[in-house]
Amino acid sequence: MPNDARLVLLDKDVVESLLLPDDVLEAVREAFVLHSQRQGRVFPVVREALATGGIFGIKSGDVPAQHLLGFKAAGFWPANRGLGGEPHQATIVLIDPATGRPTCIVDGNAVTTMRTGAAGGLGLQQLARPDSSTVCLFGTGVQARAQLSFALRLMPTLKQVRYVSSAGQPDPAFEALFSTRCDIAPAHDRNAAVADSDVVITTTPGASALFDPEAVQPGTHLNCVGADTKGKRELPDGLLQRVRLVVDDRTQATQIGETQWAPDTPCVELGDLLTSPAQFRRERDDITVFDMTGLALQDLTVARMLFERARQSNLGSAPAWPW
Known part of the structure; x- marks a missing residue:
């Protein structure tokens, strides 16, 4: 009653x-x-x-x-x-x-923290090269920890992590969380770290582009978390035009995600890859991006x-x- x-x-x-x-x-x-x-x-x-x-x-x-x-x-x-x-x-x-x-x-x-980390892990499973071993991670906060934790959990081939903290300095507490699971150390040059990585994960407040577009090499996969509001971005101009783009939701991505900066970029929704994986074949030299805006x-x-x-x-x- x-x-x-x-x-x-x-x-x-x-x-x-x-x-x-x-x-x-x-x-x-x-x-x-x-x-x-x-x-x-x-x-x-x-x-x-x-x-x-x-x-x-x-x-x-x-x-x-x-x-x-x-x-x-x-x-x-x-x-x-x-x-x-x-x-x-x-x-x-x-x-x-x-x-x-x-x-x-x-x-x-x-x-929010854990479901976003889980979504990132699913994106890596679907899009990163199966033999990926190196990661460049931007951020050392709560979401960076969640993303890296699920990445290491779901892709045991990942062995080396280079990170860029918000202050650009080493973060010993962050390193200690993962030191038994991977080789982790701060990146001395963010562009070089991106160029040397199979996987790039961005978990910053999204104030501006984090690296130069030329740093991204063929075969790289990028999980982008920080752009969740109009005006935010983590990727540089010109990169989306070179990638195979996957989003969680087309409309949200073009409104508040990285895709807002290139809204006409062809894209596929991650859910469609989970239900019909045959529709997306990743070639080894493809650059892939998962634009994560978070689904209700x-x-x-x-x-x-x-x-x-x-x-x-x-x-x-x-x-x-x-x-």
Whole structure:
């Protein structure tokens, strides 16, 4: 009955206790497949600058056949660093599509980090050369850690990592996280590091191009994470015209991803590669780019998984939410 309704709340600690990489990979793969098969819908993205200096966005969607509906309210508040907090903030809400009532509210920070890392890992599996062994990574923050963790997990051929930190200095704490899994060290020259790498991963705030276009050699694959808002970019002018481009969603990529800088570039959606891999054959000298803008369906499938696991384990809180 409506007066007996409850709203499940999953805070940071509960979410992090339930987030397992293999489960997130499965949920993210499902999201891409649902998107490819047009069983899952992605609604227009809201992404707006605020007077406070932050950027606020909403990603939403549904899977009618699964009775899955919801949204993620998220963004970036750089001033949070001065408060000792995380600048990226995200909250996911699952909604009953039959009534419009919220059923679960999930702390979305860890979800966003891990589902984005999982999406990057799936992109590498589909697009990087199978014998890839060297990585150039831009960034050493939360998302850089997620991307590299999934890359090493899903591509055991990767042995050497050269990274470029935001300050251009060594990051011993970052190195320590991966020192037992790969040969990791700072890059002394970013263009040389790109030229020497089979895989390039960019996880910066997207303020400007990170390297020269001539640095990218035939056969390189690039996972691009940082361009998620109009005006952001990490790739240099002229590079997209040389690549085979894969995106998570065509519309989003042309609006807020790297593809906004060359919107007429032919592209394929990653979900289509997962459902029909024969349509994309990678030649050894192809330069491939995965433009990652983040699908609402990824947030929803992961949040649903957490909701179900929390109920099974009696985790989270469930205050009364009558109507």
